[in-house]
Amino acid sequence: MVDKSNLILALLVPCYNEEEVIIDTNERLLNLIYKLIKSKIISPKSYIYYVDDGSSDTTWGTIKKLHINEKRIKALKLSKNFGHQNALIAGLNQLENKCDFVISIDADLQQDINVIPMMIDKYYAGSEIVFGIRKNRSGDTIFKKATGVLFNKIFKILGGNIIEDHADFRLLGGKALKALLQYTETDIFIRGIVPNLGFKTSKVKFEQSRRRLGKTKYSLMKMFNLAYKGISSLSTTPLRFLFFIGFFSTLISLFWSIYVIYAKYYTLKIVPGWASIILSIWFFSSLQLMALGLIGEYLSKVFLDVKKRPRYIVESSID
Numbered sequence: 035m036v037d038k039s040n041l042i043l044a045l046l047v048p049c050y051n052e053e054e055v056i057i058d059t060n061e062r063l064l065n066l067i068y069k070l071i072k073s074k075i076i077s078p079k080s081y082i083y084y085v086d087d088g089s090s091d092t093t094w095g096t097i098k099k100l101h102i103n104e105k106r107i108k109a110l111k112l113s114k115n116f117g118h119q120n121a122l123i124a125g126l127n128q129l130e131n132k133c134d135f136v137i138s139i140d141a142d143l144q145q146d147i148n149v150i151p152m153m154i155d156k157y158y159a160g161s162e163i164v165f166g167i168r169k170n171r172s173g174d175t176i177f178k179k180a181t182g183v184l185f186n187k188i189f190k191i192l193g194g195n196i197i198e199d200h201a202d203f204r205l206l207g208g209k210a211l212k213a214l215l216q217y218t219e220t221d222i223f224i225r226g227i228v229p230n231l232g233f234k235t236s237k238v239k240f241e242q243s244r245r246r247l248g249k250t251k252y253s254l255m256k257m258f259n260l261a262y263k264g265i266s267s268l269s270t271t272p273l274r275f276l277f278f279i280g281f282f283s284t285l286i287s288l289f290w291s292i293y294v295i296y297a298k299y300y301t302l303k304i305v306p307g308w309a310s311i312i313l314s315i316w317f318f319s320s321l322q323l324m325a326l327g328l329i330g331e332y333l334s335k336v337f338l339d340v341k342k343r344p345r346y347i348v349e350s351s352i353d
Contacts, residue, residue: 038074038075038076038158039074039075039076039077039078040077041076041077041134041135042076042077042079042080042081042132042133042134042135043067043070043076043077043080043081043133043134043135043136043137043154044080044081044082044083044129044132044133044135044136044137045063045067045080045081045082045083045136045137045139046083046085046122046125046126046129046136046137046138046139047059047063047082047083047084047085047138047139047140047141048084048085048087048118048121048122048125048138048140048141049084049085049086049087049089049093049141050086050087050088050089050093050115050118050121050141051089051090051091051093052089052091052093052141052142053089053091053092053093053096055141055142055143056084056093056096056097056100056141057096057100058143059141059142059143060082060100060107062143062147063082063143063147064082064104064106064107066147066150067080067081067082067106070150070151070154075151075154076154077134080106080133081106081107081108081133082106082107082108083108083109083110083125083128083129084097084107084108084109084110084141085109085110085111085112085121085122085124085125086109086110086111086112087112087115087116087117087118087120087121088111088112088113088114088115088116089115094109094111097109097352098352101352107352108351108352108353109351109352110124110125110128110348110350110351110352111348111349111350111351112124112346112347112348112349113346113347113348113349114347116345116346116347118202119222119223119224120222120345120346121346122138122202122224123215123222123224123345123346124345124346124348125138126138126206126211126214126215127215128351129211130211130212130215133208134207134208135154135157135205135206135207135208135211136205136206136211137150137153137203137204137205137206138202138203138204138206139203140201140202140203143243144242144243144244145166145168145201145203145240145242146166146240146241146242146243148240149166149238149239149240152238153166153205153238154205156205156236156238157205157207159236160234161205161207161233161234161235161236162206162207162209162210162233162234162235163204163205163206163207163210163228163231163233163234163235163236164204164205164235164236164237164238165197165200165203165204165235165236165237165238166200166201166203166204166237166238166239166240167197167198167199167200167237167238167239167240168199168200168201168239168240168241168242169199169239169240169241169242170241170242196225196226196229197225197229197237200225200237201225202224202225203240204228206228207233209233210228210231210233213231213232213233214227214228214231218339219335219339220335220339220343220345221335222345279321279325
């Protein structure tokens with residue numbers, strides 16, 4: 035029988051320019067930890083771990099002040115903004131062997147912290163990974179909702195394995211954490227990797243709330259980059275599509291050639307012109323450029339992985 039009161043929970047919170055919400059977020063998370071400790075669900079050694087992803091505002095200074103009053107608050111500051119996924123990996127690397135399980139959650143707390151006890155119950159019941167699934171997307175624009183659904187559909191069509199309506203609100207047990215950290219690619223897409231780790235998983239659904247303070251730092255360009263990174267990092271299907279596009283383009287070219295020969299020798303009304311030539315050149319040149327660009331994108335990922343550059347650089351830490 036596992037003694038729950040001896041198992042250490044780490045709440046991992048990546049943040050970027052969150053000076054408007056960090057105090058409120060910290061108070062709510064601390065209250066949750068105190069409640070869980072009092073109920074003997076987690077160890078009194080449990081803590082919050084912030085990762086400041088190169089904030090340019092007072093986020094880091096606020097976190098340091100919070101640490102002075104509460105040693106349960108620990109943190110890491112990256113030297114610049116390396117991106118949400120790399121900030122998560124930075125935190126997970128620091129937490130390995132320093133907790134029994136970790137729950138990652140966004141700093142704005144749009145994800146419902148009240149379902150965290152349910153996630154912990156699922157973990158104690160034998161699930162090594164517990165996904166937080168949104169029932170709704172309150173606070174998101176219609177465009178963001180639509181593009182999110184579109185990304186999930188495209189990702190699955192291309193052979194990727196992704197949990198719908200899940201972002202990065204999840205619980206990872208010690209085994210799952212160690213397995214995830216074995217993935218060392220430069221452009222890492224965590225939510226596409228975790229479902230493939232092979233451990234027993236569970237889901238907990240929650241109502242996404244509106245952001246209480248401040249504005250989201252996840253711009254349209256960042257969302258696009260994350261989606262593109264996920265598709266190109268975890269699936270080779272686009273390269274296979276190039277083969278089929280080339281194959282059908284060849285068939286079209288063959289039939290077009292037959293038509294041109296027929297028109298030249300068996301049609302008296304044919305008028306020589308440049309339109310068909312120019313159109314065919316544009317069509318097939320565009321296919322070639324698209325193919326070369328896509329192949330180049332995959333080669334660039336190989337190039338970056340071969341160079342083994344760090345995914346993040348630590349500026350300072352608080353333990």
